[in-house]
Amino acid sequence: MSKDISTRAENYSKWYNDIVTKANLADNSAVRGCMVIKPYGYAIWEKMQQALDKMFKDTGHVNAYFPLFIPKSFLSKEAAHVEGFAKECAVVTHYRLKNDENGKGVIVDPDAKLEEELIVRPTSETIIWNTYREWIQSYRDLPLLINQWANVVRWEMRTRLFLRTAEFLWQEGHTAHATAEEAVEETEKMLEVYAHFAETFMAIPVIKGRKTANERFAGAVDTYCIEAMMQDGKALQAGTSHFLGQNFAKAFDVKFTGKDGKQDFVWATSWGVSTRLMGALIMTHSDDQGLVLPPKLAPFQVVIVPIYRSDEEFQKVCDAGKSIKQELEKAGISVKLDDRDTHKPGFKFNEHELRGVPVRIAIGPRDLENGTVEIARRDTLEKEILHIQDLPTKIAHLLEQIQQNLYTRALTKREEQPLAFKQW
RNA sequence: CGGGAUGUAGCGUAGUCCGGUCAUCGCGCCUGGUUUGGGACCAGGAGGUCGCAAGUUCGAAUCUUGCCAUCCCGACCA
Structure with missing residues (x-):
């Protein structure tokens, strides 16, 4: 609550950072610009991954994995590409350490210098297209529809949790086609x-667009993107899809023989979304009470908080809580029973609000008598009393309503924003 | 990478200008008890290289220099 986090009006940036850290999503690490994604934050990312991965597979793509390291020479094969990434590459020059003769610790062994330096991938077009040369000979090998889930490194000067980190997680699709x-x-x-x-x-409502020539991905013929409007009136680039033409095929000499027997260079695309989506998610829906999560991406959609005085009551409400959890899970709803006896209900209410759990159920002795529970929705902070037997259907419906409401609310906010187009 | 600011316990802070029992307070943490329908209360307790490194000085959280990190604004970028 305001006890813990800044308000948007006070300091938007601080508000964002507070939510990321106080809701236990991520923290800065000992490595400059690199973050630790904490379990709760990672659980949200996993939800995103699952949904996206399914969509990729439903559109005919398969997953593969390519190396973290890229030979330096590969990067320079496509002129625009190296131009775009050269300034933010981490470079591996040695492969061994040794004990420092003069003192403590270890030093880089000067004898272990690599003949060719390796670049920690900022993106994988080059290593992938170098590999595709071996995989593609005929039009029968096309299209090649591959996705990779990976981490990449871009040595950013100014970093922000999730929005721009030196290392980030993403997926990158790399496809090869016979025709433009x-x-x-x-x-x-x-x-x-x-x-x-x-x-x-x-x-999150998004606007689809195309990048201007100098905003284009380094090496692309055309870059499409989706942009989302954040609560501070700035647009956030949330995903990009590139038409790469024959640029990488030419750079890596990837040709195929067509039905007509003629050879031609392969046509390419690449597309990606990253952990930056977490930043978009946080900034779009959250309020001054903390994180607000859409039910479809919440690690758990419902939290049950038992209220009790005695050990005996604790047992009773927990038993009731467990059976509610079971019934909801049967209806496909994910539920956490917060049966910690080390925190008071009020504390838990605030904590779960801070962490954005879409629906809270409070159940106490009074409810056991009446066969009811108190439910509270995170998006509007409204409460109502429901009968226990109605829960599975009503909560399933409520979750849909919250999902819809968040979208509508975000859309309204976007439309109310003055046209101050700034980007993150 | 340019401009600005900050760095004292897990978090937030007082003290820094005017060097000298100054390491302050709150939250959190641990123990015991009472509590539990919106962040509980009482009592006791633990926890600190004052960002790091040099320097000035009899003496440095405090002054000087360098470095590191974080934050804000900008340029760049997923």
Whole structure:
């Protein structure tokens, strides 16, 4: 609550940081610009991954994994690409440490210098297209529709938790096609997938657009993106999909023989979303009480808080809580029973609000007598009393309503924003 | 990478200008008891290289220099 976090009006940036850290999503680490994603934050990311991964697979893609390291020479094969990334690359120059002869600790062993330096991938086009050369000979090998879940490193000067970190998690799709038309179609299709994901799962209305020439991805012919409006009136680029033309095929000499027997370079796309989506999620829905999560991405959708005085009451309300949990789970709702006896109910109420749990159920002795519970929704902070037997259907409905309300609310906010187009 | 600010216990802070029992207070943490429908109360207790490193000085949280980190504004970027 305001006891813990700044308000948006006071200091928007501080409010954002407070939510990330106080809701236990992530923290800065000992490594400059790199964050520790904590279990609760990672659970949200896993939810996003699951939903996206399914959408990728439903559109014909498969997952694979390519190396973290890229030979330096690869990066320079596509001129615009290296131009774009050169300034923010971490470079591996040695492969061994040794004890410092003069004192404590270890030093880099000068004898263990790599013949060719390795770049920690800022993105994987080069290593992937170098590999595709071996995989693609014929039009029969196309299209090649591959996605990778990975971490990448971009040595950013100014970092912010989730929004811009030196290392971040993402997925990168890399597809190869026989024709330009097909590749453009893929680029547009994946942008649609991202837009659909943002609106349906994250409850974030997005605007689809195309980047201008100098905003384009380094090495792309055309860059499409989805942008979302944050509560401070700034737009956040939430996902990009690139039509790469034949740039990388030419750089890595990836040709295929068509039905007509003629050779041609392969057409390419790449597309990605990152842990920055977490930042978008946080900034779009949260309020001065803390995080607000859309039910479809909440690690648990419902929390049950037992209220009791004696040990005997504790047993009774917990038993009731357990059976409610079971009934809700049967209805496909994820539930956590907060049966910690080390914290008071009021403390738990505030904590779960701070962490954005969509629905809270409070159950106490009074409820046991009446066959009711008190439920509270996080988005509006409204409470009502429900009969226990109605819970599965009513809560399922309520969760849908919250999901919808968050979207509508975000859309309204966007429309009310003055046209101050600033970007993160 | 340019401009500005900050760094004292897990968190938030007092003290820094005017060097000298100054390491303050709150939250949190631990123990015991009473509590439990919106962040409980009482009593006791633990916890600190004052960001790091040099320097000035009889003496440095306090002054000087360098470094590191974080935050804000900008440029750049997913």
